[in-house]
Amino acid sequence: MADTTQAARILLLEDDTPLRERFAHIINGWPGGELVAACATLEEALAVLNRQPVDLLMTDLNLPDGHGIEAIRLLRRLYPDADAMVISVLADDETVLNAIEAGAVGYLLKDADSIELVEAIESLRAGHSPISSSIARILVRRMSAPAASQPGPELTPRETEILRGIAKGFTYTELAEWLNISRQTVPVHIKNIYRKLAANNRSEAVYEASKRGLIRL
Structure with a gap:
C-alpha cells in the first residue's frame, strides 16, 4: 500500500x-x-x-x-x-x-x-x-457476462473472500476488520492471490478472477 x-x-x-x-x-x-x-x-x-x-x-x-x-x-x-x-x-x-x-x-x-x-x-x-x-x-x-471457467490454481475460501473485498475497493485495514483477521496477514493472502492469478495489482486480479469465473460481482 x-x-x-x-x-x-x-x-x-x-x-x-x-x-x-x-x-x-x-x-x-x-x-x-x-x-x-x-x-x-x-x-x-x-x-x-x-x-x-x-x-x-x-x-x-x-x-x-x-x-x-x-x-x-x-x-x-x-x-x-x-x-x-x-x-x-x-x-x-x-x-x-x-x-x-x-x-x-x-x-x-x-x-x-x-x-x-x-x-x-x-x-x-x-x-x-x-x-x-x-x-x-x-x-x-464485462464481469457480469457469462465466462467459462479457465484452468489455474484454485483460491482458498479465505482468498476468495479477500478477493471480493479487493473488488469492493477495501483497504488492508478494512479487509482485516471485515474478515476479523490480523492486518498483518492480509498482505500475505493478497500476495498469494496475485501469484495464483498472475496479477500485478488489484484491478488485474479482479479482472482475471472474473474471466476465470472465480468471482461474480
Whole structure:
C-alpha cells in the first residue's frame, strides 16, 4: 500500500497544453502531492521514469508519439509499488481493459473537476481504485457476462473472500476488520492471490478472477 505520510511524487503526462496546465495547477495546489514533471510526450515521460522514482503516474492515452499504456508498463517494471491513473476521453471497452491490464488502478474521464481529481488521487493513495461511473459500467458489464471457467490454481475460501473485498475497493485495514483477521496477514493472502492469478495489482486480479469465473460481482 502507498505511504500516505509524505507528499506523493507525481508525474503528469498530457499532450493538450491547456489541460496539462490545469491539472498541474490542481496538483501544485494540493499539499499531499509534489509534481515532479508535467510532460507533453511519451518520450519525455519515459525519460523522467528512467531518471527518478515517482509514486503516481497520471497519464493520457493517445499521445503524439505513442500510447500512455507504455508509460504505465514502464512504471510497473521500475516502481512496482507506484500507482497509475488514466485521465482520458477514451472510454471504449478495449481501451479501458487494456489500461487496467497494463497496471492502471484508477481511470477518470477528462471532465473531472478539481475537487473530483484531488479526491480521486487521495482515494487511490489510500488503496482504493477510483473510476468514473461510465468506466465502472464497462467493467461491471464485462464481469457480469457469462465466462467459462479457465484452468489455474484454485483460491482458498479465505482468498476468495479477500478477493471480493479487493473488488469492493477495501483497504488492508478494512479487509482485516471485515474478515476479523490480523492486518498483518492480509498482505500475505493478497500476495498469494496475485501469484495464483498472475496479477500485478488489484484491478488485474479482479479482472482475471472474473474471466476465470472465480468471482461474480
